Amino acid sequence: MKEVMIHHPHSFEKEDFPQLVMALGFFDGVHLGHQQVINKAKKIADQKGIQSAVMTFDPHPSVVLGRKQKHVHYITPLEEKKRIISEMGIDYLFIIRFTSDFAALEPQAFVDQYIINMNVQHVVAGFDYTYGKFGKGTMSTLPEHSRDAFSYTVVNKYEIDNEKVSSSRIRKLLNEGETVEVIPLLGRPFQISGTVIHGDKRGRTIGFPTANIGIDSDYLIPKTGVYAVKIQVNQQWYEGVCNLGYKPTFQKPDEPSLSIEVHILDFDHSIYGEEVQVQWFQRIRDERKFNGINGLITQIEIDKQTALCFFEKLLT
Ligand SMILES: Cc1cc2nc3c(=O)[nH]c(=O)nc-3n(C[C@H](O)[C@H](O)[C@H](O)COP(=O)(O)O)c2cc1C
Numbered sequence: 001m002k003e004v005m006i007h008h009p010h011s012f013e014k015e016d017f018p019q020l021v022m023a024l025g026f027f028d029g030v031h032l033g034h035q036q037v038i039n040k041a042k043k044i045a046d047q048k049g050i051q052s053a054v055m056t057f058d059p060h061p062s063v064v065l066g067r068k069q070k071h072v073h074y075i076t077p078l079e080e081k082k083r084i085i086s087e088m089g090i091d092y093l094f095i096i097r098f099t100s101d102f103a104a105l106e107p108q109a110f111v112d113q114y115i116i117n118m119n120v121q122h123v124v125a126g127f128d129y130t131y132g133k134f135g136k137g138t139m140s141t142l143p144e145h146s147r148d149a150f151s152y153t154v155v156n157k158y159e160i161d162n163e164k165v166s167s168s169r170i171r172k173l174l175n176e177g178e179t180v181e182v183i184p185l186l187g188r189p190f191q192i193s194g195t196v197i198h199g200d201k202r203g204r205t206i207g208f209p210t211a212n213i214g215i216d217s218d219y220l221i222p223k224t225g226v227y228a229v230k231i232q233v234n235q236q237w238y239e240g241v242c243n244l245g246y247k248p249t250f251q252k253p254d255e256p257s258l259s260i261e262v263h264i265l266d267f268d269h270s271i272y273g274e275e276v277q278v279q280w281f282q283r284i285r286d287e288r289k290f291n292g293i294n295g296l297i298t299q300i301e302i303d304k305q306t307a308l309c310f311f312e313k314l315l316t
């Protein structure tokens, strides 16, 4: 997949690109609703015998347009989004830097400069896609803005349980710790990547060594608690039980720092510095402050059994 980063204003001309069928959207999560749009673009491109493309933006428009939010956390940060879209067989990914100047473009100017002038023959977007200043451009204004230079397909609302599959729905579920509910919406478990870093080295002494994960980029982190997870180390997936939180049993109250640590089942290697992927399955419980270490050890053993039961059921 060719990646093209664009900063507004750009000086590309039609001749710089082959004929394209382009899917439009922010696509955080690349969930099943997004996949309808992107797969449709690929299918039409294949039928027409031309190249498929996705146009996305970075950072999230709310960083520029929002009053409060300065930093956004993503279901799929840009690198993850690139990886998934590339695996879907798309030929071109356009990443438009979402600046105030770009946001101020009138809808017609957006269509002229970012669709017609980039050799797009056909546009695919969802029923609720908006473009241009204040999101004034919609799928019903697209025909007049197209100047008959391209055709287009509107993808109908894709729902699960009578509700639109959307990035906001998935974000809300992750914030509530409903990681299992997210799986059918994404079409895969929620996944983060990170590096194994040094912790307090206490885990080993209590019989549950853990891999402490330093998160690589601006991932949205689920609600704190204990989770059944899978972790990929050196191309191999393992089951595990993860504590995401502040370790209140040991934490000094004036030094709250969030940690993600995974006790990998049936595993005994040193993996400091390894790049790992963590997939989030079932949330098991809230994190608690224990009075003594023995209570914590007994509870972690129960957590381990709960996770094992969950994964066993998943197989059947
Ligand atoms: C499955 C699991 C559940 C845990 N639950 C809690 C908990 O409820 N409260 C808590 O204070 N720490 C909890 N911990 C964190 C342990 O305190 C932590 O693993 C231990 O202190 C080792 O930390 P270290 O890796 O930084 O040395 C849990 C750890 C695991 C693996």
Ligand SMILES: Nc1ncnc2c1ncn2[C@@H]1O[C@H](COP(=O)(O)OP(=O)(O)OP(=O)(O)O)[C@@H](O)[C@H]1O
Pocket: 024, 025, 026, 027, 028, 032, 033, 034, 036, 037, 124, 125, 126, 127, 128, 129, 155, 156, 157, 158, 159, 164, 165, 166, 167, 168, 169
């Ligand atoms: N469930 C869906 N069915 C059909 N099209 C969708 C669906 N969800 C998103 N789209 C389309 O996919 C593209 C990307 O959408 P966008 O990034 O705004 O996602 P979203 O999930 O709707 O996000 P948000 O929850 O933030 O509104 C747009 O063209 C949008 O219309």
